[in-house]
Amino acid sequence: MRTLWLALMLLIGVSAASAHQLKTASTTILFNERTGNIEVLHRFFLHDAEHAVKQLFDKEADIHQLERTREQFSDYVQQRFSLATLDNQTLPLSHVGYEIDGNNFWVYQETPVVANLKGLKIRHKALQDVWQSQQNLVNVEGNGPLQSVTFKAADNWLDVYF
Numbered sequence: 727m728r729t730l731w732l733a734l735m736l737l738i739g740v741s742a743a744s745a746h747q748l749k750t751a752s753t754t755i756l757f758n759e760r761t762g763n764i765e766v767l768h769r770f771f772l773h774d775a776e777h778a779v780k781q782l783f784d785k786e787a788d789i790h791q792l793e794r795t796r797e798q799f800s801d802y803v804q805q806r807f808s809l810a811t812l813d814n815q816t817l818p819l820s821h822v823g824y825e826i827d828g829n830n831f832w833v834y835q836e837t838p839v840v841a842n843l844k845g846l847k848i849r850h851k852a853l854q855d856v857w858q859s860q861q862n863l864v865n866v867e868g869n870g871p872l873q874s875v876t877f878k879a880a881d882n883w884l885d886v887y888f
Contacts, residue, residue, distance in 0.1 A: 748774060749860045753807070753850060757839060757868035766819060766835040768803055768852070775799055775831045778856045789831065796831075800824040803833045803852045810847040811840060812885065843869075845887035850877045 748771050756765045772789070779787035779795050782802060787795045800821070809817040822834035850862040854877070862877040866886050875884040 749853070749857050750774075750863065751852060751860070752863045752865065755809070755846070755848070755864060755866045759868070761836075762839055763836045764809070764817070764839055765822075766807070766809075766837075768807065768833040768835075770803070770831045770833075770853070772826060772829050772831050774853065778853055781856050790826070796824060796826070799831065800833045804835060806849075806851040806854075807835070808849040809837065810849075810883075811843060812845045812847060812887075814847065815840075817846075843888065845885055847883045847885050848875060849883050851882075854879045 751768065751770045751774070753769070754765075754767045756767065758765050775789050779789050779799055783795065783798055787798070789795045789799060804819065804821060807819070809819060811817065817837045817840065819835040819837050822836055824831070824833045826832075846866065848864055848866075850864055852862060853860040854862070858879045860879065864875050864877065864884075866873045866875075870888050873886045875886060877884065
């Protein structure tokens, strides 16, 4: 009975530890007809961001308490995400803002919709310099059917076509 109890406690401990850091982020690229913009919404699990900022910036970084850390993390995400046309014309992304919402840290960007856009080249390297296992899912919505690409550490640019 004691062996069963120890095995169960070990299993619970391993599950709890692995449930904390998910090392996955998601981004939505939304074509907004009303505004005429391509809106970019990055969502990171707050727990992942908490661990990452201490490695990226310094041991005193605190995404919950320090506005400076939140701004640094937002800047970091923006530097590691890019959009371009299929003929490699960079789409300049404007910073809209960031926020903590529940268990998530959000970073918002936008750029005007380009006429006759046939697709996008996307680059998303956020947190992959911290964790090789980091995966960044990108969903493209509002310009034809929903399309998704997932970035792993070895990926640089991935394309979607409209």
